[in-house]
Amino acid sequence: MADTKTRVPVADREYFAAFLDLRGKRGMVVGGGPIAANKAETLMRSGARVTVIAPELCALLTELALIGALTHEPKRFQPGDLVGAEIVIAATDDPAVNESVASAARALKIPVNVADNSALSSFIMPSVIDRTPVQIAISTAGASPVLARKLRSLIEAMIPFSYGRLAELAKRFRAVSKERYADAEARRRFWESVVDGPIGDMVLAGREESAIQALQNELSAAPQTTPPAGMVYLVGGGPGRPDLLTLRALRVMQFANVVLYDHLVSPAILDLARREAERIYVGKERNRHALPQQEINALMVKLAQQGKRVVRLKGGDPFVFGRGGEEIETLAAHGVPFEVVPGITAAVGAGAYAGIPLTHRDHAQSCVLVTGHLKDGSIDLDWPALARPRQTVAVYMGVKGLGIVCAKLIEHGLPQTTPCALVEQATLPGQRVLTGSLRSLPALAEGTGMKPPALLIVGDVVLLRDKLAWYTPGALAESDAPATRTSA
Ligand code: SAH
Numbered sequence: 001m002a003d004t005k006t007r008v009p010v011a012d013r014e015y016f017a018a019f020l021d022l023r024g025k026r027g028m029v030v031g032g033g034p035i036a037a038n039k040a041e042t043l044m045r046s047g048a049r050v051t052v053i054a055p056e057l058c059a060l061l062t063e064l065a066l067i068g069a070l071t072h073e074p075k076r077f078q079p080g081d082l083v084g085a086e087i088v089i090a091a092t093d094d095p096a097v098n099e100s101v102a103s104a105a106r107a108l109k110i111p112v113n114v115a116d117n118s119a120l121s122s123f124i125m126p127s128v129i130d131r132t133p134v135q136i137a138i139s140t141a142g143a144s145p146v147l148a149r150k151l152r153s154l155i156e157a158m159i160p161f162s163y164g165r166l167a168e169l170a171k172r173f174r175a176v177s178k179e180r181y182a183d184a185e186a187r188r189r190f191w192e193s194v195v196d197g198p199i200g201d202m203v204l205a206g207r208e209e210s211a212i213q214a215l216q217n218e219l220s221a222a223p224q225t226t227p228p229a230g231m232v233y234l235v236g237g238g239p240g241r242p243d244l245l246t247l248r249a250l251r252v253m254q255f256a257n258v259v260l261y262d263h264l265v266s267p268a269i270l271d272l273a274r275r276e277a278e279r280i281y282v283g284k285e286r287n288r289h290a291l292p293q294q295e296i297n298a299l300m301v302k303l304a305q306q307g308k309r310v311v312r313l314k315g316g317d318p319f320v321f322g323r324g325g326e327e328i329e330t331l332a333a334h335g336v337p338f339e340v341v342p343g344i345t346a347a348v349g350a351g352a353y354a355g356i357p358l359t360h361r362d363h364a365q366s367c368v369l370v371t372g373h374l375k376d377g378s379i380d381l382d383w384p385a386l387a388r389p390r391q392t393v394a395v396y397m398g399v400k401g402l403g404i405v406c407a408k409l410i411e412h413g414l415p416q417t418t419p420c421a422l423v424e425q426a427t428l429p430g431q432r433v434l435t436g437s438l439r440s441l442p443a444l445a446e447g448t449g450m451k452p453p454a455l456l457i458v459g460d461v462v463l464l465r466d467k468l469a470w471y472t473p474g475a476l477a478e479s480d481a482p483a484t485r486t487s488a
Helices: 034-045 059-066 095-108 145-158 163-172 174-180 184-196 198-204 208-220 247-254 293-305 324-333 346-354 402-411 441-448 460-468
Strands: 026-030 049-053 071-073 087-090 112-114 127-131 134-138 231-236 258-262 278-283 309-314 338-341 366-371 391-396 419-424 432-437 454-458
Touching (some): 034 049, 059 071, 134 145, 134 163, 163 174, 163 184, 163 208, 174 184, 184 208, 324 338, 402 441, 419 460, 432 441
Parallel strands (some): 026 049, 026 087, 231 309, 258 278, 258 309
Antiparallel strands (some): 127 134, 391 454, 419 432
């Protein structure tokens, strides 16, 4: 029987994306105005020999014709003019002329573009971010030129001009690197270390001479038989929203070979890691440790020693209740190089997305971060230090021990009416915020089925949420719950 698993690709794209080699080819531009001039220049920059057909030329085209950079045929367009052309662009202000160029080109099977008229065009011209030899082309298939421009400005800002220089450098040393590293995998590793390492940074910083020197040294040194030393990046993935990642986190995720991640890391964030990167779930849920901490530590050391770039991706910030310190102690002990990339910690994310400033001139001069993790049914915290006025307390891992935390704070002197909020899945589409008082919140939380990950915020700042809440995800539990914010 025939294999029915073969999937026939769906024709869901309006255009085929390609880059044409026009060097030495004949390009025809019909029209003599500024738009035609712009098209002629684009063709010329790609090395085409350009002929412009138009009774009259604008100043720029006149000049280019005068110095012989292009050929001018001073006449009205005739279908026969296209013979010999390999690409045609019509940019006149006369729709009839544009139409006759389009139909003549189609008859001759010459690719044709009519300015601002995709219906008449057999190809469209993308919006281009130019870092020659790097070119990034954007098309929305004509759906939204505004969006294309917006994307272009975003990408323009993201990609330094010097990336073009980096590509030039790679091109120049490509042949040598092939001789030096016959093995494709070794060669890829070499170029990765150039692009992402000190040499790449030199080029981006404009120190090209030093970069060339360093690259020459690298390529003439004895071939490396052992794989290059790996590295571990301890990365804070933030509270869950992908757009709250730092740019640094995104960059290291995109050159990772392996990603070790916790349960707190959302799939949307994991998706941003390099496609080829191996993903290993190492867990870390209360009572459900997928891998014991020592094994995680040992695994990181092992992978790094194999020359891998290991991203250890954690929720929030790696140094805030994330055992980041312990993990890199092991790395340091084994001489494995590492970098720590901070992330937005849950308290900061929850404060922002619940409309609760953690400090405020009128309400709280300090903010304390603590963990409400239960150990043998109790919580070991400095209660007198937490039960202070004009202070915000943010309690991580606070769902299970919520009742104890609230009771202890009351016992040590905070009024029963002290406002507090439980923020579940902060920053995510499923965020729920439950507000109450130290006395009422535990029962309310039980009633609404709040569960981890959730963060407890205690202090007068919680009252500001009435005015400052701005994020409205799908369902809000508190609207279903009795309004007991200030009830004792
Ligand atoms: N390193 C992390 C904290 C890990 S401890 C950080 O800096 O945020 C795990 C606890 O963090 C959870 O029990 C919960 O209290 C809190 N937390 C993490 N993500 C959260 C989120 N999106 N919303 C609410 N709390 C969160």
